[in-house]
Amino acid sequence: MSRFNPYNDNGGTVVAVAQGSRVVIGGDTRISNGYNILSRNYNKVTQLTSTTFIATSGQVTDAQALHKLLLAKVALYKHQHGNEPSLRALSKLLCVTLYSRRFFPYYTFNLLCGVDDDGQGKVFGYDAIGSFDELKYGAQGSGQQLSISILDNQMKGTNRTDSYSFNSDPVGLVKDVFNAIAERDIYTGDHVLIWDVSPQGINQSTFRLRSD
């Protein structure tokens, strides 16, 4: 007789790339359970303030509970301070929120991204219990290992002997990364929702992926 397991991985991948004052966030729209697909049209990214987003992979119910909680905390912050929290403030808030569940964690792997007070685009990557670090680019989820290899190659110039040049279009890069992951990761596919965030505004787009 097997014990009830509260955790379940619903698959999927999220990716974020920061460049200058801009950050591009992508999340695929597939939720799975084992070998079954539960939805091809699910959004894994939530906008928390006018300049910050949280992208979460892992267990969908925990991700929804976490996003709801953060939205309520942001609303409370706005009432108490009279303005929106900065990305920096939110990064710590997410950390302590995750750690408060240290002994029954949210099964969530998060990327917190946006434009900070200093006008720079930033990405913060988290583990399930709140350990976080500021990154230039990040990936979480079932396609993490596949995407990080490509991102390291394109953003840092690792594993190549030819002359390295920085990819000029982060949106194109994110699309390329998702196309590559969808080929090999069964849990990633269907569509990618992409947010292009900068101080000038937010541009949202949808990109089709393989549905198999």
Add this chain to the structure above:
Amino acid sequence: MLKSPYDTDCITWSPQGRLFQIEYAMEAIKQGSLCVGLKSNDYAILATLNRAPSKLAEYQQKLYEIDEHIGLCFSGLTADGRLICKYLRTEALNYKYTHGTNINPQRLVGKLSDKAQIKTQRHSKRPYGVGCLVIGLDENGPHVYETSPDANFYEYYAVAIGARCQSAKTYLEKNYETFANLSKDELIIHAVKAVKSSAQSDVELNGRSVSVAIVGRDTPFKFLTSEEVEATLLHLGQAMEVEV
């Protein structure tokens, strides 16, 4: 009001069936500065006359956002008012977290009244020392409510509370029947006029001493900026001169 032998605490009735402590608490509202609330079919507006403790001080804020569809202002013991504001914000946020929708303003006001009632039936507590005006939006449109220390709440077309509110009430009584179809700007002008009618001649009316906020079907709760308030006051000042 004369002193009475039955007014020591909340739990003592007078022979006439009155609770004097509650009635004394209602007097505290009249000491506070003016609050005005009014509505049309599409908008509800709150306007307050703010006080500063001295010439050196900033004007004290009395108008607060509770949620994107609800706003609050109060007259009386401002400390009580701020705590009430905190309570209402928490309740509205909890409701939104649990139900995924905005709380019905009447329910929220009802919760406040329930809390106020407890303070009228304990020997160890005192009633709230503020009357609150709440504007809120639900599926039927905008609403204006008044709460008071006696734990009642009432809905209004237009209302004024606080010091010298009778002048504002008289102005509103004369004009409220025309409010229903007014535009946002016309309604704001009525609100500021109501505040002006109660202000004594030595009180300075400017963008900081007068606060105005609005909520509507297509407008989440927002404050008018001090520049917008100044512009309305200026416009009214010129209009008043023309009338004379």
